[in-house]
Amino acid sequence: MQQMYDVLIIGSGPGGVGAAIESKVLGLEKILVIEKGDNHSQTIRKFYKDNKRVDKDYQGQEVEIKGNVQFLDGTKESTLDYFDQLIDNEEIDVVFNSEVEKVEKQEGYFLVTTAKATYKAQNVIIAIGKMGKPNKPSYKIPPSIRQKVNFNLERCTHGEKILVVGGGDSASEYAVYLAKENTVTLNYRKKEFTRLNSINAKEIADANGEERLRLRMGRNILSLENESGAVKVNYDDGYSVVYDRIIYAIGGTTPVEFLKKCGVALDEGKQPIIDENFETNNKGMYIVGDLAVDSGGSIAIALNHAFHAITHILGKK
Numbered sequence: 001m002q003q004m005y006d007v008l009i010i011g012s013g014p015g016g017v018g019a020a021i022e023s024k025v026l027g028l029e030k031i032l033v034i035e036k037g038d039n040h041s042q043t044i045r046k047f048y049k050d051n052k053r054v055d056k057d058y059q060g061q062e063v064e065i066k067g068n069v070q071f072l073d074g075t076k077e078s079t080l081d082y083f084d085q086l087i088d089n090e091e092i093d094v095v096f097n098s099e100v101e102k103v104e105k106q107e108g109y110f111l112v113t114t115a116k117a118t119y120k121a122q123n124v125i126i127a128i129g130k131m132g133k134p135n136k137p138s139y140k141i142p143p144s145i146r147q148k149v150n151f152n153l154e155r156c157t158h159g160e161k162i163l164v165v166g167g168g169d170s171a172s173e174y175a176v177y178l179a180k181e182n183t184v185t186l187n188y189r190k191k192e193f194t195r196l197n198s199i200n201a202k203e204i205a206d207a208n209g210e211e212r213l214r215l216r217m218g219r220n221i222l223s224l225e226n227e228s229g230a231v232k233v234n235y236d237d238g239y240s241v242v243y244d245r246i247i248y249a250i251g252g253t254t255p256v257e258f259l260k261k262c263g264v265a266l267d268e269g270k271q272p273i274i275d276e277n278f279e280t281n282n283k284g285m286y287i288v289g290d291l292a293v294d295s296g297g298s299i300a301i302a303l304n305h306a307f308h309a310i311t312h313i314l315g316k317k
């Protein structure tokens with residue numbers, strides 16, 4: 001007979017790892033985590049620069065941890081080490097390199113399907129975040145310059161003229177970091193930064209004051225063109241500037257098709273509908289982490305969602 005899991009968790013970022021730890025600590029025995037990548041926390045691995053400062057109160061949001069995972073300020077590396085330890089200490093079973101394709105409700109349980117296997121579970125936690133598909137601009141990216149139009153720092157080297165686009169903490173951190181070895185402009189469509197935490201607000205103000213980077217505020221980009229292999233950016237103030245590289249740090253997209261394949265009802269803005277316990281219309285199926293918020297998720301927020309959802313599952317027993 002196929003194993004019936006108490007909870008099957010899809011995704012092993014902070015929300016998924018948090019849900020697994022809370023399950024173990026609070027007394028759910030049969031749990032399984034399924035992760036698309038070859039290791040946990042793919043968003044942290046792919047989008048955080050090396051040695052990045054990781055703030056618990058990200059984007060200026062002060063969060064009190066409610067559950068059993070005591071998350072503190074640290075770095076990319078210390079955060080990944082911490083999640084490694086949590087997974088090891090609680091002996092969490094994670095199936096890596098497995099992407100969940102759909103979840104179907106059967107009589108009294110869920111059937112979870114990956115390309116390699118199917119699994120049965122009483123409850124499902126969807127914790128897949130939004131960074132599987134980073135947000136792209138609405139204007140066209142000419143295919144011939146796609147290598148120069150990036151959504152993280154993987155392709156960056158040094159000595160380049162770089163435009164970073166975005167107004168959140170990730171954009172500001174990318175800009176300050178890249179400005180150490182490159183000529184950097186940070187472009188934000190609004191005239192002021194409103195979402196930066198105090199450390200990043202100060203770092204941006206200092207870098208701007210000392211002319212270590214240039215701010216281009218209150219300006220929208222209208223289009224991109226290829227100019228001799230470089231990226232020509234046409235702004236709405238009539239000016240055009242050529243950069244070696246452009247990096248968008250403008251968040252991620254809700255995986256609408258995936259949610260539809262799980263039978264999750266969406267609102268008019270294509271956001272999943274969840275109640276105060278993070279439960280969807282499909283009773284027993286929960287959404288936690290970045291996917292449960294319109295914008296402005298964080299590691300601590302994802303951990304709190306996970307604690308709340310698992311507590312709710314236990315309350316039903």
Ligand SMILES: Cc1cc2nc3c(=O)[nH]c(=O)nc-3n(C[C@H](O)[C@H](O)[C@H](O)COP(=O)(O)OP(=O)(O)OC[C@H]3O[C@@H](n4cnc5c(N)ncnc54)[C@H](O)[C@@H]3O)c2cc1C
Pocket residue numbers: 010011012013014015016034035036037039040041042043044047048053054055056057058098099100101127128129130131132169170258288289290291297298299300302
């Ligand atoms: C550049 C940047 C800097 C940031 N800095 C901070 C910070 O300093 N402090 C802070 O608190 N927050 C920070 N954040 C936000 C934080 O990373 C997110 O809020 C957090 O990672 C959300 O956790 P999550 O579990 O919801 O999703 P994610 O961390 O995105 O994890 C989702 C996981 O699900 C997996 N997955 C996706 N689809 C499937 C599938 N179909 N099947 C199986 N697995 C799947 C992914 O591979 C991934 O491992 C930052 C974000 C970015 C982009």
